[in-house]
Amino acid sequence: MIKKYEGKINIVMGTAKQKVGALTGNKALERDGQYQKIKGVTQDATEGAKAVVRGASKEALKQGLKGRDTLVKEINASFDKANALAQQSVREAGSQLEKALVKLNSIIKP
DSSP: OHHHHHHHHHHHHHHHHHHHHHHHTOHHHHHHHHHHHHHHHHHHHHHHHHHHHHHHHHHHHHTTOOOHHHHHHHHHHHHHHHHHHHHHHHHHHHHHHHHHHHHHHHHHOO
């Protein structure tokens, strides 16, 4: 059950660390917060993808397994949804990482 909320917890904790780091001028804490936030976004997307796959599998069983082709189509659709969620998560994480690197670069090279 905790796994289900682990991503959301990491997002909140990362955001808090990031803000405290920014307020106190602690760049290491701010950076740690950014990475924890990215980790949380990724975990949250993964849990969402798992839920999509579980839901499709349960629905297929409820339908009495209407046939192999129907099941394969439902599973493929679930994987497509999971893949889309994962890609979105990676894009968001990459964007946040890029922003962090730009900010770090501006600090290093004023």
